[in-house]
Amino acid sequence: MSAGTIMEAGARPPVGLRLLGGAMDAYKRVFVSGRSAELLSPSNPVRRSGFELDSVVEKLERPAPDVLAVTLRAPDGRPLPSWRPGAHLDVFLRSGRQRQYSLCGDPGDSFRYRIAVRLIPDGDGGSRELHEQLQQGDRLRIRGPRNAFTLVDAPSYLFLAGGIGITPMLPMVRAAGPRGHLVYTGRSRASMPFLDELPSAEIRPDDEYGPPDVAALIARAEPGAAVYVCGPPPMLAAAQRCRFALDATGSLHTERFSAAPVVDGKAFTITLARSGRTVQVAPEETTLTALRRILPDASYSCRQGFCGTCEVGIRAGAVDHRDRLLTESARADRMLPCVSRAAGDALVLDL
Known part of the structure; x- marks a missing residue:
């Protein structure tokens, strides 16, 4: 979801570190005050169930x-x-x-x-x-x-929003205050929501300025800045290409509104161990998509491999793990079907 120093927005550490993170979060609530406390996001920001x-x-x-x-x-x-x-x-x-x-x-x-x-x-x-x-x-x-798009503490912020990508930026910009600068792009001013809530933003509609030069905009970031980008897929792709051009002390954070397209996918078969039912996974679809054809109530949330809601057990078959959550030991018999898929021709799931 993000890169930079490289910092993955929404990536979760192993269980032991998450427990330590919880203790640190409690420490921050008690001992950290002022603007820094407002900006720091919880160490374990993704809630999986029960909410x-x-x-x-x-x-x-x-x-x-x-x-x-x-x-x-x-x-x-x-x-x-x-x-x-x-x-x-x-x-x-x-x-x-x-x-x-x-x-x-x-x-x-x-x-x-x-x-x-x-x-x-x-x-x-x-x-x-x-x-x-x-x-x-x-x-x-x-x-x-x-x-999954945590606002980290930084000396300065550059926010780049495209269209409806402004939504997560609104509270971020308010929290960052004078340390933040927002560049807001869209097709036209009429198509860009919440302009009246952004009196200090740099508004750059395409019909006035042309399509945004993402690289040039990100190049404005000050040393040590946290750069946040949210918008259509081409904007996110352009931002990711810029991540190594950032100052070494800075970070890049991006958020998508939908699951990433499957890259280099190959067809394979899923078998449910408890019922014996099977389903074919097409090269361009996720394991979760195919699974939900025979289990419509299968749980999921982020569809991007970071929250763990869709986690399932593996009875047989090799997995091409593409998530950013499971530890190496967990990957021996678990997978996140929203992004991961078979490394061979078939998988048997513990379902």
């Missing part, structure tokens, strides 16, 4: 013609779980679809969450379902908050 709750749609807004901003609250009016800049929610739609949306409201407001959804007309229907069916007063099942 599902119902929410009520308090308000719907249209900050851009094809963007729906949704404000949520608890049905009983109680405070919601706290979150840090960069966090997102898993949202469960009535259709059974599950989507992830960045929290773009105020972390200091313990009673409300805000997310924003851009309509993707030719997508698989998740955004269209929300845009066309969601109404004020409706209930939404959510999980989280979870954070």
Whole structure:
């Protein structure tokens, strides 16, 4: 998800280090104060389970013609779980679809969450379902908050947002204050949501400035800066190509809104050990996608190999591990099917 020094936004350490991280997080809560405390993200930011709750749609807004901003609250009016800049929610739609949306409201407001959804007309229907069916007063099942795009402490920040990629940046920019500079790009000003909340941002719509030169923009980063990029895949790809050009003391952090495409995939067969059912995994699809054809309720969340929600056991077969979570010992008999796949022709899963 990110690179730089190289720092992987959302990558999780082994279990032992995660336990130590928890102790350090408690230390920070007690002994660290001021702006640094506000910026530091929890050492174990990704919550895997046990944080599902119902929410009520308090308000719907249209900050851009094809963007729906949704404000949520608890049905009983109680405070919601706290979150840090960069966090997102898993949202469960009535259709059974599950989507992830960045929290773009105020972390200091313990009673409300805000997310924003851009309509993707030719997508698989998740955004269209929300845009066309969601109404004020409706209930939404959510999980989280979870954070895979942590805001690290740094002497300065350069934020580069493309289109709806502005959503995780909004609370980050506010938290960074004078240490941060935001460059916000999009097709046109009319298509760019939340402009009224960004009076100090550098606004660069394509119809006025042309397509963004990502390398030139990232080259502006000061020594030691943390560079955050969120936007369409070409912007992220261009940012990753720039990671080695950064100052050695800086870091690059990127976030995607969808699973990365399968690269160098080969077809193979999955067998479920407990039922004997089989399914073919096509070269261009993930193991999880194929698995859900025969197990529609199979759990998942990030679809990018960092949260561990989809973790399954392996009974037989070699695995091409592509996750950023499992330890080497765990990989002997476990895998994350959202990104990992067979290294040969078949896998037998402990399902």
